[in-house]
Amino acid sequence: MSQPIKLHKDETFVLNVGPQHPATHGVLRVKMTMDGEYIYEAETVLGYIHRMHEKMAENRTYPQFMPNMGRLDYLSAMAFNHGYALVIERACGIEVPERAEYIRVITVELNRISSHLVWLGAYVLDLGGFTPLMYCFDDREQILDLLESVTGSRLTYCYFRFGGLYNDIDDEFITGTRAFITRMRKELKMYAKLVTGNIIMIKRLKGHGMVDKDMCQRYGATGPVARGSGLNYDVRKNEPYSVYPEFDFDIPVDDGCDSFARYLVRMEEMEQSLRIIEQALDKLPDGPVNPKKKPKLIKPPPGDYYAAVEAARGNFGIRFVSDGSKNAYRLKLRSPTYSNMHLFDEACQGMLLADALAFMGSLDLVIPEMDR
């Protein structure tokens, strides 16, 4: 729809989308005031899956809080683990062995691909295409099997330890990962044919769900949403952590500002993640995966600490204040989709319901992470 439609406030009705609605992928509720099929205004209502993770951090010791990280963004749990491990290591000054850093990068990037695969499948499902979901889950299954063999779990990983890892990877994992890279490259070409080139997809995504640079900055949107609006910001490049500076990879940025740009950015990110994994496997050094010297009890010195990582959906920041005791005085999580979601209320005004839900899908929401 190119021409703007004049909407009338006095001819509206309220459509309650969610908390149980197929398009919201969880328990998000959007109160939409509609004029016909056009959205006059929308209001996001959170709180249906609030579990007080931040409060839990105040009542648990630092290692005890680690498993909570996998319950936030259940699709890219590894990156959240990484963020938490990173901030504690910075606070306590724990050195991480080289091999552990490489394995962290490999597992985080594998997890990023699996997260994007779920997004791709669910997104096309939102648009009414069933089949890509099955293909995506088939590919994701390979990643889950690989990660299960080293971490012991398939979804809510708790693989990282302060200063290292739960255990080392074996040769089987390495050969399996290499085989997966070859497979995934082929599959990505198939997705390009099946999904990207599809005329209905292009028509529904191009020019719809416009989010400009300014709006991204105002709402603090990060990740593929910001990069799809031409903002070249990725924590892995802008504030490097772990061993990311040692790898050669690009940050895909698209100036399209529409749903299609976000779609392309995510597809390209999968390619780049494969590149990173390949390089990390080649460079993987020998050695221990846990530091020789590690404090028995994690008690960060009093102070204010912050670390950020690039999760699959954007900048995941974690900040805590320590009073020197064995649990945090206050811990604050900055999760990417919380910021990304709030674009929606403003950006969807005047959109048709179908387009608005396609736009919502392109933001890649994971509700338990937004609503902690």
Place this chain on the structure above:
Amino acid sequence: MSLTLLNVVLAVFFAICFVGLNAAYLVWCERKGAGFYQRRPGPMENGPWGLLQPPIDGVKLMTKQLLIPGGVDKAIFMVAPVLAMFPALISFVTIPFSDNIVAHPINVGVLMIFAFAALGSMSLLVAGWGSRNKYSMIASVRAVSQTVAYEIPLLITTITIVMISGSLNLGDIVQPQLGGFWNWNIWPLQKEVGFNLLMPISFLIIFVCSVAETNRAPFDLGEAESELVAGFHTEYSSMGFGLFFMGEYANIVIGACLMVILFLGGWSCPFGDLGIFPFTNNVGWFLLKIYLIIFVFIWIRWTFPRTTIYGLLNLSWKYLIPISLFNLLLTAGLLKVF
């Protein structure tokens, strides 16, 4: 007179059996087909290759509680599923499966099928209105605008064929197409269609319209589950939902029948009547052709994402209607010339 009545009653009985079996086993085919496209086996548990799944589903649907939500317009709510199923059944009365298998060859068969198809789409409106649910309401508004938009090119294209064959009787439309696939109306080769090069395109138009008429993906906007939960049948449970479901499949079969009769030569053998059993003009060819078309329906559904309602309306009003109107004009002119 009484013989005709008996004929019609028998026909309706067989139509119910045919439609029921078709609906049940088309669901099975659809699920198996979906499995084939999605690297999975589909239903496997009940019976060999899951062949007992449809009757079991039927029993499940029938034994479930029929829930009538508070505040609905009860009469309208109850009549809608019947209205979805009934016109589809009646339409089978006039469809010729072969030169002697036809319940009642009505002189205005084409007209009758379209009249009942319009009645069928009214059930969507009634269901949405009676459900007292905003999603259903939006869905029914969509469904009606969709039907209006797609019946026009469908009718215009059919009129083109009617002009060529000079009859509204479905059997008479098939007669000139007998004797080999080169005689079918889809090809622009013979004198009857005036060597009209647009004929394959009209077949495409009628195909697209049939998909849209039956509310199937990628045009399933009336029940777009990621937008409108389940569309017009959101509030229906048990056999109310079952009837909508069967009605949809019955409409698919009718759409396929219509396409086969109008364009693909009905019950004619593609190689001409060779006189040896499978290669004569018989009902087998008719069924083969409709199932091939239904297979394409299923194929499309599991491959394409859904369009939007305005995309759909634009397609109809901006492309299909002008093209079919032009085709009508061209055919009329060519028929005069040749």
